[in-house]
Amino acid sequence: MQRTLLMLGLVLLLLPGLTLGQRRNQPSSILIKGGHVIDPKNNINEVMDVAIRDGKIENVAKQIEPAPDSKVIDARGMYVTPGLIDMHGHFFPNAGRGDPAPDVLTLRSGVTTAVDAGSSGWRTFPDFKREIIDESTTRVFAFLNIVGNGFSGNEQDTADMNAKLAADMALKHKDNIVGFKVAHYIRRDWIPIDGAIEAGELAGGLPVMVDFGSARPALSLEELLLEKFRPGDIYTHVFGGNAAVGSPVSPGGREAVVDQEGNVKPFAFKAQQRGVIFDVGFGGASFDINYAMQAMKHGFYPNTMGTDMNYHSFNGAMKNILNVMSTFLTLGMDLSSVIEGATWKPAQVINHEELGHLSKGAVADVALLSIREGDFGFWDREDYKIKGNQKLECQLTIREGRVVYDFNGISIPDPE
Numbered sequence: 565m566q567r568t569l570l571m572l573g574l575v576l577l578l579l580p581g582l583t584l585g586q587r588r589n590q591p592s593s594i595l596i597k598g599g600h601v602i603d604p605k606n607n608i609n610e611v612m613d614v615a616i617r618d619g620k621i622e623n624v625a626k627q628i629e630p631a632p633d634s635k636v637i638d639a640r641g642m643y644v645t646p647g648l649i650d651m652h653g654h655f656f657p658n659a660g661r662g663d664p665a666p667d668v669l670t671l672r673s674g675v676t677t678a679v680d681a682g683s684s685g686w687r688t689f690p691d692f693k694r695e696i697i698d699e700s701t702t703r704v705f706a707f708l709n710i711v712g713n714g715f716s717g718n719e720q721d722t723a724d725m726n727a728k729l730a731a732d733m734a735l736k737h738k739d740n741i742v743g744f745k746v747a748h749y750i751r752r753d754w755i756p757i758d759g760a761i762e763a764g765e766l767a768g769g770l771p772v773m774v775d776f777g778s779a780r781p782a783l784s785l786e787e788l789l790l791e792k793f794r795p796g797d798i799y800t801h802v803f804g805g806n807a808a809v810g811s812p813v814s815p816g817g818r819e820a821v822v823d824q825e826g827n828v829k830p831f832a833f834k835a836q837q838r839g840v841i842f843d844v845g846f847g848g849a850s851f852d853i854n855y856a857m858q859a860m861k862h863g864f865y866p867n868t869m870g871t872d873m874n875y876h877s878f879n880g881a882m883k884n885i886l887n888v889m890s891t892f893l894t895l896g897m898d899l900s901s902v903i904e905g906a907t908w909k910p911a912q913v914i915n916h917e918e919l920g921h922l923s924k925g926a927v928a929d930v931a932l933l934s935i936r937e938g939d940f941g942f943w944d945r946e947d948y949k950i951k952g953n954q955k956l957e958c959q960l961t962i963r964e965g966r967v968v969y970d971f972n973g974i975s976i977p978d979p980e
């Protein structure tokens with residue numbers, strides 16, 4: 565008996581494709597009916613049906629009749645969006661900071677593609693790929709840290725920064741590595757940023773993402789944005805920085821995009837116009853609601869909704885990408901722009917334009933979101949809080965045509 569149970573257990577473990585937490589019966593065809601589709605790339609913002617077959621988007625139209633083998637999902641009252649892309653997170657547990665593996669926090673928030681921002685470097689990327697990227701249901705890309713050991717190493721160690729070796733690793737793993745990252749550097753020179761940009765050039769024009777560190781006195785943000793950066797490079801933690809509105813000038817650390825009077829510095833607009841990307845990168849201590857509020861009042865909006873998901877942020881004010889998006893909704897950004905910042909825009913930034921939209925033939929990564937109405941609070945690193953009455957919630961996540969998260973069982977028939 566025990567032996568039989570053991571064998572049964574083994575057989576269950578070995579059933580192809582049946583991994584923990586996922587559904588046993590995956591239909592090859594899904595029809596999502598009556599949801600409000602927001603697909604910024606294709607300029608769709610209305611009620612439409614979405615048909616999925618064999619892992620791809622088969623059709624998006626006003627009325628689609630179910631095929632005989634279709635699993636029909638009633639999405640009335642929900643938004644149907646491309647699977648979300650989180651531009652900035654940390655998903656390499658073995659890098660030593662206790663960050664989560666991607667599937668832990670992505671799929672339940674509608675995220676089907678996550679970009680790791682520098683947890684691994686050119687020395688440690690092969691481990692990251694083997695342990696995490698190849699084992700995750702979430703599609704994982706990486707910005708390679710210019711420091712060879714990434715977060716496992718010393719990010720101040722200029723001897724471990726090597727543009728050539730970083731570029732070689734990126735060229736060897738073109739399917740996974742989308743750019744280079746600089747973070748947490750405290751010295752007052754441009755060595756890591758110059759190195760990352762050189763790596764980007766050597767690897768055929770890949771972008772760099774910069775966490776601007778904390779040199780004292782601060783390095784010039786204008787010089788970074790207008791002279792160092794190429795169009796397509798990414799300034800993350802855009803509403804971080806140390807010179808709080810109304811506070812005395814910070815002796816150093818990091819310059820904010822907003823000045824003492826709450827005006828957006830003209831070079832920030834100029835940089836955005838020349839194609840520099842501004843990523844939220846909310847994180848544990850990198851988002852100040854006041855900066856965002858002041859900036860948006862003057863017409864300066866972030867381009868991408870990166871969370872900076874990490875050990876410190878997911879139980880803090882940040883929580884997940886839907887909370888970040890809901891914060892920006894509450895601050896007055898419209899839903900379609902917020903969704904674009906988590907779908908089509910990041911897809912373009914990482915040069916993966918096959919993702920982030922629901923075009924016919926595209927991979928069927930889809931999120932079903934609802935907006936919960938109620939009394940909600942959103943806060944930041946300063947414990948500054950705003951109140952709102954809308955919060956995005958993930959109902960269902962589909963990754964390459966498979967249901968990978970279903971909050972209320974809407975993909976399962978109701979009981980008789």
Ligand SMILES: [Zn+2]
Nearest residue numbers: 652653681872
């Ligand atoms: Zn980060």
